[in-house]
Amino acid sequence: MVMTPAISLPSLVARRRPGHTLEAPFYTSPEIYETDLALIFGREWLFVGPSAEVREPGDYFTVDIGPTSIIVLRDDDMGLRAFHNVCRHRGARLLDAPSGMLAKLVCPYHQWTYELDGALIHAEHMAADFDFSCHGLKPVHLRDLAGLIFVCLADEPPADFDALDRAMRPYLAPHGLERTRVAHATDLVEEGNWKLTMENNRECYHCATNHPELTISLFEYGFGFAPNGANADRAAAIDAYARIASGFEETWERAGTPWREVDCLTGCAAGFRTQRLPIDRAGESQTLSTEVACRRLLGDLTEKRLGGLSFWTQPNAWHHLMSDHAVTFSVIPLGPDRTLLRTRWLVHEDAVEGVDYDVERLTEVWRETNAQDAHLVALTQKGVTSPAYVPGPYSPHTEGLVEKFAQWYVERLAAHLDGAAA
Amino acid sequence: MVMTPAISLPSLVARRRPGHTLEAPFYTSPEIYETDLALIFGREWLFVGPSAEVREPGDYFTVDIGPTSIIVLRDDDMGLRAFHNVCRHRGARLLDAPSGMLAKLVCPYHQWTYELDGALIHAEHMAADFDFSCHGLKPVHLRDLAGLIFVCLADEPPADFDALDRAMRPYLAPHGLERTRVAHATDLVEEGNWKLTMENNRECYHCATNHPELTISLFEYGFGFAPNGANADRAAAIDAYARIASGFEETWERAGTPWREVDCLTGCAAGFRTQRLPIDRAGESQTLSTEVACRRLLGDLTEKRLGGLSFWTQPNAWHHLMSDHAVTFSVIPLGPDRTLLRTRWLVHEDAVEGVDYDVERLTEVWRETNAQDAHLVALTQKGVTSPAYVPGPYSPHTEGLVEKFAQWYVERLAAHLDGAAA
């Protein structure tokens, strides 16, 4: 009323200081949260889940992106489709369950009925001249990237998803995600802004102290380190990492598995990065034992010791694909200071629970890691809410991908704001 | 901040498309909710409960209309009065219970004491020149329509309530609501805007599938149907309804009970509609058996098979009066997406629970029906909150009264906005 002269969003975007965390309003302001929903989650490609969630005709799941609820389903021709979850009559939500199976979409209010392709086929008591063809479900753009479902709420989705698609298919192909099923699913609410969840994901500077389970298999050095200032123990560990990594590179080359880093995290709408990373000890999987958690390997793989393919997309996802299982992560804002993290563990569709894998063993590392990260995100949200908070410096060695996330975010906001002004 | 250029309320009102649901902000905007409280609930006549809730001197109940809490009480002369529930000293809420009995109104904070007519009679420690007569409770306009209590928070209530009063007394009189008592009361919170609760009440298009208990006694055809397009089964059912209805009309004429539809739902401030409707099977009451639930009939009635008198008022009520009991409904907004539904079941004041009636049997139909409607309202609130929602078409055959509700609402908003501008 008195003390908070409104700083315009374009000014905040323009004055963002590279190499530093964002200014507080980006994490706390309800207005910027609404802008994020409109300009980022309303216009960019979003990862919403693996296609393994909808394997048969009529299978569906729903996902709420801010106030927008969408239905993702498998149609009668085995195609994937997404629709807005709103009846065209009185606006009722059509499907209120997180997932399920159906033959037609029937609104519970007045039984307006839609085909799986969205066409309205039944609406009683309407006028003689009522036009069914104008009242089908509103479609949402959908892309199936080798078993990973992306949607875009905009009328005109960013075109450069094609480049992402071309680049990533060879990396994803060996893991055959199209032939997986969901072995386990968790939906975790984190008490922080979605960008803090993303920033947390983009570095492993916090791993050594906070993730005792994850760092059994994952090398913190895979994401960078300070070249100077390391003590003797640390220098030895870094050398050891380099030796192990080059051993893996030989394996990947021999197996014909793409592994080199591709980094398009900034300068594009469909920003992404991928890299195949060594796994410590047995080298097989992100498990407590570092061995595979599922005996039936993914796709047609026969080599267990493949390390892990990491795949990150802007603005809201990351994935880890090992020889035996994959884990997908989708980040959905719930409010300025609340975020949903949807995690899905995938195994080969022929793998049998209790025979080929044990759910507890398959999921324990990332269930613990997610809970630890949620705690860190909540602490950060509390801190940046203080008027005393000022942007702090990212480490140039271990927080480079955080900087790229922040940079992409600011770039995209600026582009959309320019577009709106034009 | 960027994507939601504020659309002015007058523009939204002016561009409302007849025959269609309202635009989303009417159901979701906090600002329009505040406007509804100020211009609709702050200026129109509101039904708040039957006079049967306050039968003896000193009996009171409280009701919160948005941030406004009022006390309705029976005074020492058996008159009904309403006051603002605010002490004139430091502003404390005087009565915090939903109902009770008292001799004087004593503020719990510093014991300022008021008579049942609102006069301040005790305030210690005040200055010698303190004027008690300037510090009485603030009164609220109240009308008792044959046992139904309406209040108006405005300084100048709409005058056309007189016309409603004159029209309705003959219809209500045979049911003798002044000589009833409350057999059961429920306060149900619905997770939707109050207008969705009202729209849901104004049609029975949704009844056949959603209200298995109610439709045992109530004909869905009583509220209209499509003349064309009905299949043979449905045509036969409609014919059967017409025959039953005309049988009831003979009964009503013979008994001298007013029954013809009166519809003043639009074009007036105190909008209302009434109609006596047949009841199926035994024809007596809205019960599972369709027979009376109370052996002692209302007023001086002797004919059990009277169908049901339905009485709707804008903006916030409806009632069903049968030969043996009546059910009143009062709708009170709690927030943009939360609404209170207060339901009261009335029986003759001489009826004895356990002898003349059983509460479970008396109330089961509307308890179930209310719960079913609350679910539909919540689904609709979720749906219209989506940016993908656009107004949909009402059925001209079964949703005519919904259209009249929407039309009245928009008319009244326009009138008040014009008044504010003038």
Next chain:
Amino acid sequence: MVMTPAISLPSLVARRRPGHTLEAPFYTSPEIYETDLALIFGREWLFVGPSAEVREPGDYFTVDIGPTSIIVLRDDDMGLRAFHNVCRHRGARLLDAPSGMLAKLVCPYHQWTYELDGALIHAEHMAADFDFSCHGLKPVHLRDLAGLIFVCLADEPPADFDALDRAMRPYLAPHGLERTRVAHATDLVEEGNWKLTMENNRECYHCATNHPELTISLFEYGFGFAPNGANADRAAAIDAYARIASGFEETWERAGTPWREVDCLTGCAAGFRTQRLPIDRAGESQTLSTEVACRRLLGDLTEKRLGGLSFWTQPNAWHHLMSDHAVTFSVIPLGPDRTLLRTRWLVHEDAVEGVDYDVERLTEVWRETNAQDAHLVALTQKGVTSPAYVPGPYSPHTEGLVEKFAQWYVERLAAHLDGAAA
């Protein structure tokens, strides 16, 4: 949107009517709440707790003042310090517990480490030219008034705290608060604006009816009464009070204990008032028995029958110091209609629980009294939220200190608003 033309804060301040409660927005408006945080809690001296909460090096407690979290700690040199609870790296909250003990401040996120004087001493992976000296914890102004800790969030705290300090030390000294420890602590959330909590504290007009436990020891007449209009019983009680009070004055003079009223509640930033008041019956302490609750007296006191020193500070505290124990109260806003009341019971540091005192007996009066006041505050919040609420008159005889609180509040707002405009 339509009915609430925004009234500017300066207008509301300028038109405040002396001798009356504040207008509703001061108690209910989210904008004025934010202003209170910025201009009152952001700029004035605030009492946050007794130094007895941090007795040893490394002891700390945290307190959240609106969105600002601060750490109060005892450093290695036994000094008291306050810091913002925000890591200078990514902004995480450093300490999430209400209190504890530590050797260094280590951020849980990436292990940035600070000394107890706030200096950053460890931050891994940063660039070679990273300047540790620019990334220490942000300090907060702190004053230790004879064992009572005040902080100020402003860059330039009000200077007249010095006058308060000089005036109060002689009154506080005999009670030796620096040599106490916390026997019991409660944090109570009241459902009302912080100013209603303060107004409630500033009068005892409500005591007789609402505080049966407190009024055993405390005379309601100590805070004023109407000279006229009292009945015979009351006149006799007032005379009795005067006799008892003058007896205490002789005791205080004999003991050399300062007792005369000092009232600087208005016209200054660091507003305060003190007065030593008689205690009824045994005259020793604010307990149910009116006798001391702790056998070991405070400081070097030997006289048990000392009545009670009351000490009030604007904007957020009051304290009662008896011969055997002291009770401190700190009021912290949580929202427009939610307030935290932190109460601490202090006894001599050598007193032994179970031997010298019993916690139940020590605390029962103020635990009950706080709960009763919380109820009254909640009722008042509900009442002033009604659009029907209008400011009411304070009693000139019993609500003079309430008026002074309101006057100070409005004075300070006006001064800060003028400063902002200048």
